[in-house]
Amino acid sequence: MVPPAPPQPKAAADFFPHRDLLGVAGLTEAQVNYLLDKAEIYAAQNRRVVKRTNLLEGRTLVNLFFEASTRTRTSFELAAKRLGADVINMSAEGSSIKKGETLIDTAMTLNAMHPDVLVVRHQDSGAVALLSKKVDCAVINAGDGSHEHPTQALLDALTIRRRKGKIAGLHVAICGDIVHSRVARSNIQLLHIMGAHVRVVAPPTLLPAAAANLGVEVHHDMRRGLRDVDIVMMLRLQSERMQGSFVPSVREYFHFYGLDYEKLGYAKPDAMVMHPGPMNRGVEIDTEIADDISRSAIAEQVEMGVAVRMAVLDALSARLPNFAPMNAQ
Ligand code: ASP
Numbered sequence: 001m002v003p004p005a006p007p008q009p010k011a012a013a014d015f016f017p018h019r020d021l022l023g024v025a026g027l028t029e030a031q032v033n034y035l036l037d038k039a040e041i042y043a044a045q046n047r048r049v050v051k052r053t054n055l056l057e058g059r060t061l062v063n064l065f066f067e068a069s070t071r072t073r074t075s076f077e078l079a080a081k082r083l084g085a086d087v088i089n090m091s092a093e094g095s096s097i098k099k100g101e102t103l104i105d106t107a108m109t110l111n112a113m114h115p116d117v118l119v120v121r122h123q124d125s126g127a128v129a130l131l132s133k134k135v136d137c138a139v140i141n142a143g144d145g146s147h148e149h150p151t152q153a154l155l156d157a158l159t160i161r162r163r164k165g166k167i168a169g170l171h172v173a174i175c176g177d178i179v180h181s182r183v184a185r186s187n188i189q190l191l192h193i194m195g196a197h198v199r200v201v202a203p204p205t206l207l208p209a210a211a212a213n214l215g216v217e218v219h220h221d222m223r224r225g226l227r228d229v230d231i232v233m234m235l236r237l238q239s240e241r242m243q244g245s246f247v248p249s250v251r252e253y254f255h256f257y258g259l260d261y262e263k264l265g266y267a268k269p270d271a272m273v274m275h276p277g278p279m280n281r282g283v284e285i286d287t288e289i290a291d292d293i294s295r296s297a298i299a300e301q302v303e304m305g306v307a308v309r310m311a312v313l314d315a316l317s318a319r320l321p322n323f324a325p326m327n328a329q
Helices: 010-015 029-045 071-082 103-111 127-132 150-164 182-193 224-227 250-255 289-291 296-319
Strands: 058-065 086-091 117-122 139-142 172-175 197-201 217-219 231-234 272-274
Touching: 010 029, 010 296, 029 117, 029 150, 029 182, 058 071, 058 103, 071 086, 071 117, 071 139, 071 150, 103 117, 103 127, 117 182, 127 139, 139 150, 139 289, 139 296, 150 182, 172 182, 172 224, 182 231, 197 224, 217 224, 217 272, 250 272, 272 289, 272 296
Parallel strands: 058 086, 058 117, 117 139, 172 197, 172 231, 197 217, 231 272
Antiparallel strands: none
């Protein structure tokens, strides 16, 4: 006889009542704080010699990446392993996707092997949400086209909260290739949920047509856009998503929109510089600023990426099918 399922850890499931994390849209301030508070605990754990716990012992996470990634894929792998799960990494290269298998067929094939969590990155906006409807396991969006990258926004929020002690009321400028950026879209939504004021700074060609609908202040002049901000968030020029030329030349782009000390001087004296990576040094950011640890939080963003992904896996674990907490009697 199959033993009865152990009692669900009600409190956790009630705090974070989601099976998947497909985007920032739909999260409440309380849910974001719940994730960030959990991530703080994991950030401390990750600085200890022994980083492993057994919350996800026996569980399997599949990283399914249709687009290149360094930070996101590695940190999901580390996060899952530090929680005791088994991890499989799959990329489009070397899989049957190269032979023409569709996204849904690939998802159904993986689903038949009973993974507990699928972490998916795909070049098409909406592809991860579509896939989530076809599988039984939890699905985490690791970036879909120019739509959302929720764990990036969460790790950015955690980095800001740690450095500035709060998020509400801060002025944040998101600068550069807004139109192609899922990081910008997720960050704008999350920062609004948390009560920050957001500006976007970009040439008109790199802004979405409906930029005003994002509820942000729009600036085309970098010096004006950076005036008195607490946070300067730089974005990569995403040439892989550009058909034709969106900027006259890289040199000219750096001249007008690249972050150097002179332009940074318009922000608050203690303004913090962020970049989701990968960076194009000398294109959107001066290489000295990127490495200036008194201004740049880029390394801390990467560190917080692991902690936030552990927190997300932890929160979703409350709703995994047949969840059996290790300490359940
Ligand atoms: N790594 C981030 C992303 O995947 C930012 C970037 O690629 O520029 O969206």
